[in-house]
Amino acid sequence: MEQQFREGDFIETKHGLIFDVKGLVHPPNRVIAFIRYYPSKNGERKGKKQSYKKIYSLSKRYEWLKKNFPEYLVYDQVFNEVLCEVPITDIKKHYTPVEELKRIRNKENPDSLESMIMEMASLLKSSARISWNSIGASGSVMVGLHTLNSDIDLVVYGSENCRRVYSAIETLFKDPCCQLKPYSLDELKRLYDFRSKDTLVGFEDFFKTESRKVLQGKFMGRDYFIRFVKDFGEINERYGDVHYKNCGYGKVEAVVVDDSEAIFTPCTYKVEDVKVVEGPKLQPIREIASFRGRFCEQARSGETVLAQGKIEKVMDRRNGNEYFRLLIGNKPSDYMILKS
Incomplete structure (x- = not known):
C-alpha cells in the first residue's frame, strides 16, 4: 500500500532533519513539509543521540533551507510557488500522531508531558466517544525532543470525530472543575507576544478572535x-486535480457565509459580498483559506471580516470551475480579523 502523509505527521530524513508535514495533498514521490528541527551541537533540544535546534517562523525555515538544503526548495507548478518538498527516497522515518499516542499509553513511566497528553486525550476520547484510532499526539514529543515546558499538541481525525470533540470541549469549558480551560486575558497577552513576531495584528483584533477559540x-x-x-477517505482532491495561480497580494472585506470547514487544518471560509480594498480587483473571490492552524476558528458564518493575503486563481480540472481565493498565513503581514 502506498505510504500516505498528512497534516500533523513528522518525517525524518537520512540527514537527520525533522520536518512537519503540511496539508493533505502531496506530489507523487514527494512530501510537502517544513523544516522543524535540525542537528546542532549547540542545540537546546536533546535527543537520544544528538542535540537539535528548532526553527520557529516560516521565513526562517525557508532561509535555513535555502542556505543548507536548497534542493528541498522546488517550484511547484500545481501550487505555483516555491515549496519545501522532501523526496520520499530521502525519508528515513515517518512519525504519526496515532502511533505516538499508542506508544505513550503503553509506556511504563511516562514523563510529566506524556502523562498530561494521556490524560487530555483520554478526557476528549471519553467525552466525545471517539476511538483511540481517531486521536493522536503530535509535536516535539513525537520525535523525543520535548522539554519540561513543551505544549500539548493533539490531532483528531475524521470530520464527525472532530465535530464531536469540538462540542465536547465547549461543554467541558463550562465545567468549573474541569482542568481544560480557555485562555485567560493574561494568557492571551502572552500568546500575542509570541505570535506577533509572525502575524502582525493589533491586540484588540487578536483578542476578538482568539478569546473564543x-x-x-x-x-x-x-x-x-x-x-x-x-x-x-474524506480527501477527494488528488495532486494536480486543482491548479493555483498567484495573482498578487490583496486586502478584502467579505461576509463569511459558510464556516463549516473553519475548524480543520487546512481551513476554508466560504465568502460572499467580497470587496477588494487593496490589490488586484479580481472576482469572484469565493473563499479565504489557510494551511496554518492559527487561522482556524477565525470567523463565524454571518460575520464580516477584513483579510489580507495572496490572491490565487483556483482552476479545478475535474469540473472546469474557476474562481479566486485569498490564501493567508504565508507572510507576517497576512491576517484575518473581524470588522468592528
Whole structure:
C-alpha cells in the first residue's frame, strides 16, 4: 500500500532533519513539509543521540533551507510557488500522531508531558466517544525532543470525530472543575507576544478572535493546541486535480457565509459580498483559506471580516470551475480579523 502523509505527521530524513508535514495533498514521490528541527551541537533540544535546534517562523525555515538544503526548495507548478518538498527516497522515518499516542499509553513511566497528553486525550476520547484510532499526539514529543515546558499538541481525525470533540470541549469549558480551560486575558497577552513576531495584528483584533477559540487553551496549566484533520477517505482532491495561480497580494472585506470547514487544518471560509480594498480587483473571490492552524476558528458564518493575503486563481480540472481565493498565513503581514 502506498505510504500516505498528512497534516500533523513528522518525517525524518537520512540527514537527520525533522520536518512537519503540511496539508493533505502531496506530489507523487514527494512530501510537502517544513523544516522543524535540525542537528546542532549547540542545540537546546536533546535527543537520544544528538542535540537539535528548532526553527520557529516560516521565513526562517525557508532561509535555513535555502542556505543548507536548497534542493528541498522546488517550484511547484500545481501550487505555483516555491515549496519545501522532501523526496520520499530521502525519508528515513515517518512519525504519526496515532502511533505516538499508542506508544505513550503503553509506556511504563511516562514523563510529566506524556502523562498530561494521556490524560487530555483520554478526557476528549471519553467525552466525545471517539476511538483511540481517531486521536493522536503530535509535536516535539513525537520525535523525543520535548522539554519540561513543551505544549500539548493533539490531532483528531475524521470530520464527525472532530465535530464531536469540538462540542465536547465547549461543554467541558463550562465545567468549573474541569482542568481544560480557555485562555485567560493574561494568557492571551502572552500568546500575542509570541505570535506577533509572525502575524502582525493589533491586540484588540487578536483578542476578538482568539478569546473564543476552543482548539487552544490550557490543560492542567499547560498550553494545548488541537488540530482537526480530515480522514484519508474524506480527501477527494488528488495532486494536480486543482491548479493555483498567484495573482498578487490583496486586502478584502467579505461576509463569511459558510464556516463549516473553519475548524480543520487546512481551513476554508466560504465568502460572499467580497470587496477588494487593496490589490488586484479580481472576482469572484469565493473563499479565504489557510494551511496554518492559527487561522482556524477565525470567523463565524454571518460575520464580516477584513483579510489580507495572496490572491490565487483556483482552476479545478475535474469540473472546469474557476474562481479566486485569498490564501493567508504565508507572510507576517497576512491576517484575518473581524470588522468592528
